[in-house]
Amino acid sequence: DVQMTQSPSYLAASPGESVSISCKASKSINTYLAWYQEKPGKTNKLLIYSGSTLQSGTPSRFSGSGSGTDFTLTIRSLEPEDFAVYYCQQHNEYPLTFGSGTKLEIK
């Protein structure tokens, strides 16, 4: 199985700042990497897939980059609603596997 390693596990930032979250795969997954947002009381939200393609409705302040084994989710100019848990998921091969999550908290 492809192991997905996310870092950091916790990240504190202030509204208006920019942050980046890293996701590393144990082997090449080409560009088949998705990012999800998890918030209490809401269903999980697909933000980005295929490395850098924004899902419909995802604000443009979110961006994804990377290929092979190293990927990054960047959020520019944080809004209050962005404070959440973020997961990466590889969609290159079965079984689908997820990172351990990054909790983005308000500083």
Add this chain to the structure above:
Amino acid sequence: QVKLQQSGAELVKPGASVKLSCKTSGYTFSTSYMSWFKQIPGQSIEWIGMIYAGDGGTGYNQKFKGKATLTVDTSSSTAYMDLSSLTTEDSAVYFCARLLRGLVVMDAWGQGASVTVSS
């Protein structure tokens, strides 16, 4: 709009089985794929398997073969997951999620159903 409504929390005894449901609306269920996931609170998400509603064809994570059985009822646009021979290690929140057409990513999720296995 697209909605996946999961059944409620379950408290079951070790060795028992449980059947979770995921009732969908707002899209054409019969030509879609559905995946199921397991998440222990505070931990990451595990993929259990997926099913194509058109013909009931399934694919499972090897880890969950024999534990989970996925089915669909296209007449009610509902997906089901049976979990058998439950142990305390099966205590978790289980999610259903629709696959984005053509890709193995999930663009709509259910709210989750908690399963607690306890005597």
